[in-house]
Amino acid sequence: MTATPVLSVRNLVVEIPTRHGVLRPVDAVSYDIHAGEILGVVGESGAGKSMTGNAVIGLLDPPARIVSGQILLSGQPVHTLRGDALRRLRGKRMGMIFQDPLTSLNPLLTVGDQLTETILEHLDVSPSEARKRAIAALEEVGIPAARDRIDSYPHEFSGGMRQRVVIALALCAEPDLVIADEPTTALDVSVQAQIIALLKRLCRDRGVAVMLVTHDMGVIAEAADRVAVMYAGRLAELGPVREVLTDAHHPYTAGLMASTPLASQGHRRLRQIPGAMPRLGNLPPGCAFSPRCDHVQDRCRHDPSPTLDTCDGRAACWFPLRSQKDNTPEHDQEAEA
Amino acid sequence: MADTSSDIRPTRLRRAWNSDIAWSFRHAPVAMVSTLVVVVLILGAVLAPLVAPHDPFNPATLNLMNGFTPPGVANQFTGDFFVLGTDDQGRDVFSTILYGMRISLFVGFSAVLLAMVLGVTLGLLAGYAGGWTETIIMRIADVQLTFPAILVAMLIFGIAKGITPPEYRDQMAIWVLILAIGLSDWVQFARVVRGATLVEKNKEYVQAARLIGRTPFAIMLRHILPNVLNPVLVIATISLALAIIAEATLSFLGVGAPPTKPSLGTLIRIGQEFMFSGEWWILFFPAATLLALALSINLLGDWLRDALNPRLR
Amino acid sequence: MLAYIIRRVFQSVLVLLIVGLVAFSMFAFVGDPVDNMLGQERTQADIERLRQQLGLDRPFIVQYWRFLEQAAQGNFGLSYRQGRPVAEILMERLPATLELAFVSGLLALFGGIALGIFTAIRRRGAAANVIMTLSLIGVSLPTFLIGILLIYVFSVELGWLPSFGRGEVTDLGGWTTGFLTASGLKALILPAITLGLYQMTLIMRLVRTEMLEVLRMDYIRFARARGIREKSVNFRHALKNTLVPVITITGLQLGSIIAFAIITETVFQWPGVGLLFINAIQFVDIPVMAAYLMMISVMFVGINLIVDMLYFAIDPRLRVDRTAGGH
Numbered sequence: 001m002t003a004t005p006v007l008s009v010r011n012l013v014v015e016i017p018t019r020h021g022v023l024r025p026v027d028a029v030s031y032d033i034h035a036g037e038i039l040g041v042v043g044e045s046g047a048g049k050s051m052t053g054n055a056v057i058g059l060l061d062p063p064a065r066i067v068s069g070q071i072l073l074s075g076q077p078v079h080t081l082r083g084d085a086l087r088r089l090r091g092k093r094m095g096m097i098f099q100d101p102l103t104s105l106n107p108l109l110t111v112g113d114q115l116t117e118t119i120l121e122h123l124d125v126s127p128s129e130a131r132k133r134a135i136a137a138l139e140e141v142g143i144p145a146a147r148d149r150i151d152s153y154p155h156e157f158s159g160g161m162r163q164r165v166v167i168a169l170a171l172c173a174e175p176d177l178v179i180a181d182e183p184t185t186a187l188d189v190s191v192q193a194q195i196i197a198l199l200k201r202l203c204r205d206r207g208v209a210v211m212l213v214t215h216d217m218g219v220i221a222e223a224a225d226r227v228a229v230m231y232a233g234r235l236a237e238l239g240p241v242r243e244v245l246t247d248a249h250h251p252y253t254a255g256l257m258a259s260t261p262l263a264s265q266g267h268r269r270l271r272q273i274p275g276a277m278p279r280l281g282n283l284p285p286g287c288a289f290s291p292r293c294d295h296v297q298d299r300c301r302h303d304p305s306p307t308l309d310t311c312d313g314r315a316a317c318w319f320p321l322r323s324q325k326d327n328t329p330e331h332d333q334e335a336e337a
Numbered sequence: 338m339a340d341t342s343s344d345i346r347p348t349r350l351r352r353a354w355n356s357d358i359a360w361s362f363r364h365a366p367v368a369m370v371s372t373l374v375v376v377v378l379i380l381g382a383v384l385a386p387l388v389a390p391h392d393p394f395n396p397a398t399l400n401l402m403n404g405f406t407p408p409g410v411a412n413q414f415t416g417d418f419f420v421l422g423t424d425d426q427g428r429d430v431f432s433t434i435l436y437g438m439r440i441s442l443f444v445g446f447s448a449v450l451l452a453m454v455l456g457v458t459l460g461l462l463a464g465y466a467g468g469w470t471e472t473i474i475m476r477i478a479d480v481q482l483t484f485p486a487i488l489v490a491m492l493i494f495g496i497a498k499g500i501t502p503p504e505y506r507d508q509m510a511i512w513v514l515i516l517a518i519g520l521s522d523w524v525q526f527a528r529v530v531r532g533a534t535l536v537e538k539n540k541e542y543v544q545a546a547r548l549i550g551r552t553p554f555a556i557m558l559r560h561i562l563p564n565v566l567n568p569v570l571v572i573a574t575i576s577l578a579l580a581i582i583a584e585a586t587l588s589f590l591g592v593g594a595p596p597t598k599p600s601l602g603t604l605i606r607i608g609q610e611f612m613f614s615g616e617w618w619i620l621f622f623p624a625a626t627l628l629a630l631a632l633s634i635n636l637l638g639d640w641l642r643d644a645l646n647p648r649l650r
Numbered sequence: 651m652l653a654y655i656i657r658r659v660f661q662s663v664l665v666l667l668i669v670g671l672v673a674f675s676m677f678a679f680v681g682d683p684v685d686n687m688l689g690q691e692r693t694q695a696d697i698e699r700l701r702q703q704l705g706l707d708r709p710f711i712v713q714y715w716r717f718l719e720q721a722a723q724g725n726f727g728l729s730y731r732q733g734r735p736v737a738e739i740l741m742e743r744l745p746a747t748l749e750l751a752f753v754s755g756l757l758a759l760f761g762g763i764a765l766g767i768f769t770a771i772r773r774r775g776a777a778a779n780v781i782m783t784l785s786l787i788g789v790s791l792p793t794f795l796i797g798i799l800l801i802y803v804f805s806v807e808l809g810w811l812p813s814f815g816r817g818e819v820t821d822l823g824g825w826t827t828g829f830l831t832a833s834g835l836k837a838l839i840l841p842a843i844t845l846g847l848y849q850m851t852l853i854m855r856l857v858r859t860e861m862l863e864v865l866r867m868d869y870i871r872f873a874r875a876r877g878i879r880e881k882s883v884n885f886r887h888a889l890k891n892t893l894v895p896v897i898t899i900t901g902l903q904l905g906s907i908i909a910f911a912i913i914t915e916t917v918f919q920w921p922g923v924g925l926l927f928i929n930a931i932q933f934v935d936i937p938v939m940a941a942y943l944m945m946i947s948v949m950f951v952g953i954n955l956i957v958d959m960l961y962f963a964i965d966p967r968l969r970v971d972r973t974a975g976g977h
Contacts, residue, residue, distance in 0.1 A: 019360065057875055059871060059874060059875060087874075087877050087879070087880070088877060089877070090874065090875055090876060090877035091875070091876035091877030091878070092877055095875070095876070096872070096875035096876075098868055098871065098872055098875075100868060103867065103868035103869060104868045104869055104871075104872040105869055105872070106869040106873065106887050106891070107869070107891070107965075108890045108891055108894075108964070108965065109886070109887070109890075114873075117878060117882070117886075118876045118877070118878065121876070121877055121878055121879065121882075122877060166872070169872070169876060170875075170876070173876070173877070480665050480668055480669070483665060483902075483905075483947075483950050483951070483954065484906075484909065484946075484947075484950065485906040485909045485910065487909065487910070487912075487913075488906075488909040488912070488946070491912070491927075491928075491931060492672075492939070492943065494931065495930070495931035495934070495939055496676060498931070498934055499676070499934045499936065500679075578790060582790070582792045585792055585794075586792050586793070586794055586913055589792075589794045589913075589916075590794075590912070590913065590916050590928050591928070591932055592928065592931050592932060605794070605795070605798070609798060612798070612801070612802060612806060613806060613813075617802075620798070624795055624798070627792070627795070628787075628790065628791060628795065631790040631791075631792070632786070632787060632790040632791075634790075635786060635789060635790045636786060639786065
């Protein structure tokens with residue numbers, strides 16, 4: 001694992017100036033994604049997961065902007081790039097898949113038009129070669145009879161097929177990194193699993209690094225190699241998916257797991273986390289999760305939670321849980337020691 | 338009711354001051370200037386009998402010798418002074434503008450009121466009742482919308498003129514104008530209100546109100562109407578500018594306010610005749626007033642639409 | 651698709667029938683046509699004879715049908731004021747209005763779309779803001795004031811262009827045109843700008859609003875995320891989607907140019923049907939009013955139909971007959 005990660009995000013801070021003050025939808029977030037790896041980014045809506053993805057690909061809607069931190073693509077900084085230089089990277093080096101396949105495709109252009117346009121933009125090939133590649137791209141994502149369907153308009157495909165087309169579009173110029181922003185949320189449950197399987201296969205076959213943004217723990221458990229849990233703009237926990245899921249160190253992750261039905265855990269009572277995530281303009285002092293935390297201590301209410309680098313590397317918490325069974329107060333002293 | 342409202346008045350005022358709309362107003366210099374212009378013009382029109390230096394429609398005070406006095410210069414025969422000059426009859430242009438604005442604004446406000454009452458009522462009815470009522474109302478709206486409002490207004494004016502006996506035509510002209518412009522402009526209101534009603538009708542709270550036995554009339558008044566006020570307000574503001582322009586246009590074309598009761602449009606029609614002979618002020622000042630009035634109301638409406646529509650912010 | 655077109659045609663006919671009813675009611679209830687047609691020396695017998703002749707003693711619905719029959723053949727009777735057949739007067743005046751409307755329409759359409767795209771793409775630019783502010787003045791400026799302003803500058807002060815009339819016209823077998831002479835073209839400039847400017851501002855504002863709406867769409871974000879050039883995003887992806895809703899309203903706008911010509915024709919004493927209509931209102935010349943109304947309705951309804959057909963040409967979703975439901 002000494003290879004340069006495909007994507008490396010370092011202390012990324014995104015701010016939105018509003019009339020009520022400056023909001024920080026992304027606050028000191030750091031993570032790496034390596035080739036052939038799927039990083040799941042999970043959290044409630046408004047936790048900053050999509051905003052992180054948009055920041056990486058350089059599509060933040062003004063007035064949102066990156067104020068500090070670094071985004072490195074295979075070691076090269078991209079957060080400093082503007083305009084055309086940034087545009088040339090999009091599609092070519094990093095692709096993006098959106099949530100709703102119904103609205104992500106231009107209704108007035110055929111699927112083939114949109115594919116060849118993207119290929120011709122980034123690869124030095126002839127139009128007929130681009131068309132061949134477009135058909136191949138459709139075949140790769142599992143569109144049956146791709147040769148016949150390439151001149152169809154988006155509305156002539158079903159929802160699941162459209163999401164396959166979207167994936168083909170994101171991958172057709174062979175990027176190293178794909179940001180998938182809730183790629184299954186808008187789909188029927190039966191189709192969700194197919195799309196996840198497709199993403200996993202493409203990631204493995206092509207060695208693409210995938211950032212999978214979702215609010216669905218089930219999807220994470222199914223697809224991701226590592227998981228980053230976000231809460232109110234900050235990373236709460238980051239680690240290998242099996243460890244985080246079975247042995248959460250951050251009370252928020254633990255609460256999230258306890259509230260998610262997972263087939264692997266058999267029958268058990270689901271619990272919910274009391275309260276709701278605070279709005280960004282209205283964060284409590286200290287740790288953002290402290291008002292909802294079962295294990296809250298005085299320190300949590302005053303000191304902002306530590307970043308991952310400054311504590312144990314797994315959970316951004318003053319008093320990380322050791323294991324799910326070990327919920328007694330003693331562990332807090334141990335953690336401080 | 339009375340004492341509760343006095344109880345919460347300070348907080349309500351404070352809340353109004355801090356509300357989004359007030360915030361956006363305080364940060365929109367265009368809106369503030371427009372409001373100032375509109376308020377000054379309306380005050381001038383309403384207080385015309387007090388403010389105007391002359392009564393342009395009292396023949397006893399007119400002196401033909403004062404005719405064609407340029408603005409800001411004393412008349413060479415009588416030595417009288419007129420800020421904005423005089424017309425061919427020796428009438429003070431400033432005073433005729435104030436009185437003309439009275440008529441323009443009266444027709445404008447009345448026509449919009451008529452259109453609003455008609456449109457909101459029919460829109461609520463169509464949206465809530467559905468069925469044949471809705472089909473008939475909205476079909477009529479569709480047919481009318483095929484034609485530009487100004488043409489419909491002209492037509493209504495023409496028909497009404499045909500019906501009124503010739504000796505009453507001048508007297509009735511103002512009311513016919515209001516009717517014509519008002520009837521030509523209700524469709525916008527009806528469409529928006531109907532759309533909103535359809536949405537609100539199926540919400541739980543309306544269903545609940547229906548379940549506990551509220552009459553349809555009460556439901557429409559208490560529950561649905563408040564929800565459509567914002568778009569209605571925006572349309573009313575923009576309609577006001579359109580109605581004032583429509584009135585001026587009709588009067589300019591000679592199918593509106595009669596020369597005995599000139600509105601701004603009539604004044605411009607009269608002034609146009611003197612444009613070629615160099616008496617520009619008889620045309621220029623009424624035209625500038627009309628433009629200032631219509632433009633500031635439009636700017637205000639534009640701002641209001643943006644301020645009330647969070648999506649565009 | 652065929653079913654849709656048939657339904658639209660049916661609706662158009664319905665509109666025309668309703669307008670016909672309005673026009674006919676004007677004949678029937680506004681002023682007494684018998685009064686208008688007979689002079690001062692009339693006897694009761696004259697009145698009765700004329701009533702019978704005109705079919706005024708028949709039931710309402712029969713009279714309405716007769717009116718429609720006559721109208722379809724272009725027969726609207728005699729003008730009360732001029733005593734000549736209305737159809738003849740209209741045909742004489744129509745070329746002037748159509749030529750004016752055509753030139754103004756082109757100006758409004760191309761100017762409006764170009765400026766709309768520009769102000770949408772350069773939303774935060776200074777030039778776009780200036781144009782938007784000017785356009786608001788343009789919307790607030792009544793057409794007749796624009797005309798007067800242009801006359802003042804270009805006719806009174808500069809003396810470059812004529813302030814009234816059509817100039818020299820050429821008669822091409824019943825169609826008089828001003829396109830073929832220098833003075834005819836010169837006379838056309840000011841009225842065409844006056845008539846086109848207002849519609850141009852409306853079209854421009856509409857295109858801008860729609861385009862901004864489209865630029866917010868997911869597929870635009872997705873196109874950007876694929877690294878498509880800004881030029882292609884704007885003109886290939888956004889513009890086409892903008893034009894679909896713009897076409898309807900623009901079509902209607904162009905239709906209303908013919909109606910707004912009434913104002914321009916009055917300002918410039920342009921000898922078209924609009925000026926005729928305004929004079930008819932002033933003198934309560936019912937046959938001319940009714941005929942004008944019917945004529946303009948046919949034009950509007952025709953334009954609406956054409957606009958509907960254009961929809962199919964642009965939007966593939968409509969071209970296909972409801973393929974696989976899905977969502």
